[in-house]
Amino acid sequence: MTMKIAFIGFGGVGQSLAKIMKERQENLNTVNGLDFSIVAVADMRLGAVYHPDGLNLDLLFEGISEHATVETYPEDHQTVKGWSSLETIRHSNADVIVEVTFTDVKTGEPAISHCRTAFAHGKSVVTTNKGPVALAYEELVQLAEDQGVFFGFEGTVMSGTPALRMPETTLAGNQITEIKGILNGTTNYMITEMEKGLSYNEALEKAQKLGYAEADPTSDVEGYDARYKVSILSSHVMRSPIPPYEVECEGISGLNLEKIKDAWKDGEKYRLIARVEKSSGSVKASVKPERIPMDDPLAGVTGATNAIVYECDLAGSIMLTGAGAGLTETGYSLLIDLIHYHKQRTPTKI
Incomplete structure (x- = not known):
């Protein structure tokens, strides 16, 4: 047919x-x-x-x-x-x-x-x-x-990158208690460049030249793009709809080179983490810069790459990485x- x-x-x-x-x-x-x-x-x-x-x-x-x-x-x-x-x-x-x-x-x-x-x-x-x-x-x-x-x-x-298809099919039968990830390539690229010594403005300018960031980068750098994705994950994977405006949201515009260096001194990295957590029957969602240990799998995700981690009761912690954009x-x-x-x-x- x-x-x-x-x-x-x-x-x-x-x-x-x-x-x-x-x-x-x-x-x-x-x-x-x-x-x-x-x-x-x-x-x-x-x-x-x-x-x-x-x-x-x-x-x-x-x-x-x-x-x-x-x-x-x-x-x-x-x-x-x-x-x-x-x-x-x-x-x-x-x-x-x-x-x-x-x-x-x-x-x-x-x-x-x-x-x-x-x-x-x-x-x-x-x-x-x-x-x-x-x-x-x-x-x-x-x-x-x-x-x-x-x-x-x-x-x-x-x-x-099949972030929605995988939990629905391959991970079927698991109870997923938490989803966390790097869901915006522009901001991850900028943070990675800041780790190399660039200022926030220099990293943004470079991201714009490469086409990762728009002339008006607000949606990316303030976390709004990731907030909509968190809302979708909460609705579709957790079966708990959360309107985007109810997702706690903070972008990376407040990050600077000094904060990045301070995290490094403590053996940590900054990443803009999108998170959905289920506990005692309720679901919470957030998007914000977080300091995570160097050995956290998400700390190794660099450049414009996206990644998502599903915490499963049977399969354990499952991480999926790939491109989050591109025609x-x-x-x-x-x-x-x-x-x-x-x-x-x-x-x-x-």
Whole structure:
């Protein structure tokens, strides 16, 4: 059964996924049984095109490369152009919506509306947008369940590193009592550079030059990005929803070279630690700089790398490290969800 896909948003992440799927189409079919057709693209900047029988990706990328639009795509009597994102979701024949729009993480929009609309029309969603999952987890999960559709958001915490899939599948059967990790690569890179002797401002400037930090780095350096990820982990892994604004949050803007050196003298390192703890039936969450011993596994995580540790009652302490950003990695996180969606909807052969 061919999976029909509509992209809502087709920037760097969406295009990365499309390229991965195009390059590995034969392997995905042979190994994973995944036969797919991309039937629609709707993007605020690039325009929109839909064809019920599927779009030719070479022609699609040619239009983007040469004209910065998808609306130069060749037409026949079934081609539709100019639909809005919501019209594409409602009226296309897509089974699954790849939701990768530019979304305001504070409101979750427009991604939350895209998810609600898709579920209302019996369509599954995979997304890398943190906002909908952090702000409307219970509502959206319930809507998807009520409609019997799939809701995938693996890429919202550590991009292509399966921080959500691992506890759900590989660590199934454990009671997870604590989750802690380094969930923002920008701040970890900056702290690592400060350990080499750079000042806070010098480390930030270097991170911006390398593209790790935005021109306005507030979301990273004040801990807001990690706070949304903690909220998702609490909801999905601990089954205890905590709104982002209830997560204790302190960034690294108060760190300086003197504090870094003082920690080193005491055999410790600073790391921006995101933490979710379950105790006596209650769950607490925080994001803040912490001094940790040199022999703590998280102390060895340097540069823009992310890491997460699950404290399990049966398996013990399990640590997962990997890239927490990057177009290819984030595109791959969507592919993880699409493969699991395919498995979910394909009857098991006995």
